[in-house]
Amino acid sequence: MTVTVSDACIGCRFCMNLCSDVFAELPNGKAYAIGGEIPADAKEMVLEAKTNCPAVAISTMGE
């Protein structure tokens, strides 16, 4: 599974606080996600972040 964050992010930090291995903050306060395949043990948290992102800015591809 890979994950991306769109420009719709409002910088609420929810995803970053939930899973700092995958999500980090850009200088503009928005989130970005690490590139490449998500570590297996982080997938559940990534999906939780995606479900609860208030800006619906998190997208995943693959399993």
Ligand code: SF4
């Ligand atoms: S949860 Fe959504 S809006 Fe909040 S920082 Fe992450 S991507 Fe941005």
